[in-house]
Amino acid sequence: MKFEATTIxxxxxxxxxxxxxxSRALKDSHEISKETKDRVQACAREMHYKPNPLAIGLxxxxxxxxxxxxxxxxxxxxxxxxxxxxxxxxxxxxxxVIAQTRESYQRELADLQFLASRSIDGLLVSVSIETNDxxxxxxxxxxxxxxxxxxxxxxxxxxxxxxxxxxxxxxDATQHLIAMGYKNIAAICSAPFxxxxxxxxxxxxxxLQENSVAExxxxxxxxxxxxxxxxxxxxxxxxxxxxxxxxxALLCLSDKITTGCLRVLKAKGIKVPDEMGLVGFLxxxxxxxxxxxxxxxxxxxxEMGKAAIELLLQLIDSKRPxxxxxxxxxxxxxxxRESSRKKPEAK
Amino acid sequence: MKFEATTIxxxxxxxxxxxxxxSRALKDSHEISKETKDRVQACAREMHYKPNPLAIGLxxxxxxxxxxxxxxxxxxxxxxxxxxxxxxxxxxxxxxVIAQTRESYQRELADLQFLASRSIDGLLVSVSIETNDxxxxxxxxxxxxxxxxxxxxxxxxxxxxxxxxxxxxxxDATQHLIAMGYKNIAAICSAPFxxxxxxxxxxxxxxLQENSVAExxxxxxxxxxxxxxxxxxxxxxxxxxxxxxxxxALLCLSDKITTGCLRVLKAKGIKVPDEMGLVGFLxxxxxxxxxxxxxxxxxxxxEMGKAAIELLLQLIDSKRPxxxxxxxxxxxxxxxRESSRKKPEAK
DNA sequence: AAATTCTACGCAAACGTTCCCAAAGTCTTT
DNA sequence: AAAGACTTTGGGAACGTTTGCGTAGAATTT
Numbered sequence: 001m002k003f004e005a006t007t008i009x010x011x012x013x014x015x016x017x018x019x020x021x022x023s024r025a026l027k028d029s030h031e032i033s034k035e036t037k038d039r040v041q042a043c044a045r046e047m048h049y050k051p052n053p054l055a056i057g058l059x060x061x062x063x064x065x066x067x068x069x070x071x072x073x074x075x076x077x078x079x080x081x082x083x084x085x086x087x088x089x090x091x092x093x094x095x096x097v098i099a100q101t102r103e104s105y106q107r108e109l110a111d112l113q114f115l116a117s118r119s120i121d122g123l124l125v126s127v128s129i130e131t132n133d134x135x136x137x138x139x140x141x142x143x144x145x146x147x148x149x150x151x152x153x154x155x156x157x158x159x160x161x162x163x164x165x166x167x168x169x170x171x172d173a174t175q176h177l178i179a180m181g182y183k184n185i186a187a188i189c190s191a192p193f194x195x196x197x198x199x200x201x202x203x204x205x206x207x208l209q210e211n212s213v214a215e216x217x218x219x220x221x222x223x224x225x226x227x228x229x230x231x232x233x234x235x236x237x238x239x240x241x242x243x244x245x246x247x248x249a250l251l252c253l254s255d256k257i258t259t260g261c262l263r264v265l266k267a268k269g270i271k272v273p274d275e276m277g278l279v280g281f282l283x284x285x286x287x288x289x290x291x292x293x294x295x296x297x298x299x300x301x302x303e304m305g306k307a308a309i310e311l312l313l314q315l316i317d318s319k320r321p322x323x324x325x326x327x328x329x330x331x332x333x334x335x336x337r338e339s340s341r342k343k344p345e346a347k
Numbered sequence: 348m349k350f351e352a353t354t355i356x357x358x359x360x361x362x363x364x365x366x367x368x369x370s371r372a373l374k375d376s377h378e379i380s381k382e383t384k385d386r387v388q389a390c391a392r393e394m395h396y397k398p399n400p401l402a403i404g405l406x407x408x409x410x411x412x413x414x415x416x417x418x419x420x421x422x423x424x425x426x427x428x429x430x431x432x433x434x435x436x437x438x439x440x441x442x443x444v445i446a447q448t449r450e451s452y453q454r455e456l457a458d459l460q461f462l463a464s465r466s467i468d469g470l471l472v473s474v475s476i477e478t479n480d481x482x483x484x485x486x487x488x489x490x491x492x493x494x495x496x497x498x499x500x501x502x503x504x505x506x507x508x509x510x511x512x513x514x515x516x517x518x519d520a521t522q523h524l525i526a527m528g529y530k531n532i533a534a535i536c537s538a539p540f541x542x543x544x545x546x547x548x549x550x551x552x553x554x555l556q557e558n559s560v561a562e563x564x565x566x567x568x569x570x571x572x573x574x575x576x577x578x579x580x581x582x583x584x585x586x587x588x589x590x591x592x593x594x595x596a597l598l599c600l601s602d603k604i605t606t607g608c609l610r611v612l613k614a615k616g617i618k619v620p621d622e623m624g625l626v627g628f629l630x631x632x633x634x635x636x637x638x639x640x641x642x643x644x645x646x647x648x649x650e651m652g653k654a655a656i657e658l659l660l661q662l663i664d665s666k667r668p669x670x671x672x673x674x675x676x677x678x679x680x681x682x683x684r685e686s687s688r689k690k691p692e693a694k
Numbered sequence: 695a696a697a698t699t700c701t702a703c704g705c706a707a708a709c710g711t712t713c714c715c716a717a718a719g720t721c722t723t724t
Numbered sequence: 725a726a727a728g729a730c731t732t733t734g735g736g737a738a739c740g741t742t743t744g745c746g747t748a749g750a751a752t753t754t
Binding site: 018031 | 732733736738739
Binding site: 005007008009019020023024027051052054055056057058059060 | 709710711712713
């Protein structure tokens with residue numbers, strides 16, 4: 001029952017040739033006669049010969065597979081990115097090996113070890129929320145593992161990266177909210193370590209400043225668990241709402257925060273947008289069908305995945321060590337819907 | 348710059364031993380003295396030795412990686428399944444290699460070739476919508492590739508499978524709609540080849556029969572592209588709606604159909620549930636936040652992924668050829684919300 | 695003291711490729 | 725006609741492991 005694949009040796013034996021000749025004939029080498037090539041190739045087809053990638057990998061030290069580390073596969077944002085990665089990988093004959101950290105630094109460490117020991121040709125990673133030390137990536141990169149970061153990047157590691165223009169995303173959204181008449185906009189963040197969060201906050205602040213709105217520190221809420229714990233959002237929000245100066249709009253700085261906030265508001269019977277405006281990051285096609293239809297900052301996730309693997313392949317294929325690294329910046333899209341409807345002039 | 352990993356040979360040289368001794372010491376063989384083992388293991392740790400999986404794979408014909416073929420990575424239902432698969436794979440030291448078909452039979456063929464030639468230890472697959480010939484899977488299975496189907500199974504291939512009790516899902520949903528006062532329930536399907544669709548239709552029919560509701564053939568709409576083409580749903584639905592006997596509720600037999608229908612209804616200004624009840628398959632956490640909150644048939648996707656890989660590992664680990672195959676049936680969950688609210692007694 | 699068994703290790707083949715180096719044959723050049 | 729240059733093929737090492745078999749020496753048995 002055990003299946004024995006046909007090898008180059010089998011072909012050699014069948015045709016009374018040496019393995020080297022067969023190997024060369026198979027790759028259409030110029031130093032093999034047309035006649036022999038034809039015979040070999042015909043025989044290979046007939047015997048359903050498939051090269052053994054392990055043997056090739058062992059010999060060439062290339063595996064034509066790349067590792068991908070994300071925090072959560074089931075998060076639509078990340079699965080859209082993986083979709084983009086796969087679409088390029090498939091065309092280039094690479095396959096992708098996936099690992100998820102579930103936002104744990106320890107898991108990230110383990111995943112990296114695991115993948116790297118599996119001899120991948122390159123690595124694509126979006127760091128976990130817990131991670132604030134990036135030396136493990138630097139270490140593997142120095143050992144010769146081509147690495148590209150996407151979405152959440154590691155500042156301390158010098159390599160290609162693809163990210164959103166996060167500041168622009170929140171800047172546009174905040175400008176929009178202000179234009180719609182919202183006066184007191186709270187920003188709900190996840191973990192402060194993430195460069196994405198820092199940039200998003202910066203965009204928010206810039207827009208406030210440009211409109212001469214004073215920033216209020218109690219208008220910034222950190223939910224360190226990235227909304228994994230809805231409880232965290234709930235208590236944070238409750239505190240904010242019982243405050244004297246309750247915000248009139250929420251700017252949610254990540255996908256999970258956005259849906260988490262909406263859930264909490266709904267549970268507390270707070271009407272969006274009548275009692276509270278809402279804009280947030282969200283990469284879910286269902287945003288337009290929600291109640292209310294959500295104004296979202298949408299990331300070009302698919303394109304981000306494509307860009308990341310393109311940069312990685314470029315790194316892998318480059319003959320000489322790459323020293324100039326590219327930070328590719330993608331533009332967010334503000335999709336305006338009901339949840340940030342113009343405020344009726346409050347008396 | 349090129350990184351050279353330390354090998355067993357390096358350790359052997361450093362300690363003046365043979366590679367066989369090192370190899371055996373590393374795996375704690377009884378025929379190596381305690382003393383030597385300690386020395387070898389210490390040295391291995393010190394030199395950061397990592398076994399080369401390609402070499403091991405070449406020797407053992409095992410790679411500790413399994414292939415996964417789904418139609419769309421970015422579909423939340425599938426990414427939840429992949430999440431489940433990964434969670435088990437990680438613990439067992441397997442990694443997962445992912446390919447997507449985008450519902451194309453040709454891609455499925457190519458993906459299978461691609462993955463199988465990559466020497467995976469086993470395969471997990473949910474067939475594409477276009478597929479109605481399963482011989483390619485049978486062929487690889489016969490060659491010794493352990494295969495397990497999930498969600499969309501291949502009837503003609505004799506192996507383990509994990510699926511939803513699809514008939515129960517639609518049966519429960521239809522019963523529910525009838526109980527809520529809906530009299531004329533249309534079923535919106537995707538491709539008729541899929542066993543899932545056939546089973547779902549059967550559940551719908553069974554419920555109709557048990558309630559002595561005559562089935563009307565013009566109440567069944569096939570959207571062969573699985574809602575990839577929203578246009579298809581739209582024209583199909585329009586035809587249905589201009590009919591004399593317009594349905595008063597829609598039963599959507601797949602995730603994409605569900606959201607597609609809702610989108611079309613919304614565009615046409617048809618109010619759900621007041622003018623049209625709606626129940627459908629949907630594995631998206633946002634269903635409760637939608638307008639209206641959707642009554643959905645939810646599949647235990649994460650568990651499905653776990654079950655699938657458990658069965659696969661069982662197949663891989665079994666010493667003797669497995670002849671008894673298990674069809675594991677998971678239960679759907681009907682989550683009742685607003686979109687199937689009780690009908691006010693018409694006139 | 696010889697024969698036997700153990701213990702602890704080394705040798706070398708094998709997994710399926712690739713590729714450097716020869717070598718045999720043909721063809722061209724002087 | 726001899727020398728060189730191609731053309732086409734084969735031999736065999738190497739990639740990093742594992743593993744069957746062999747063996748030297750020690751320990752045990754007769």
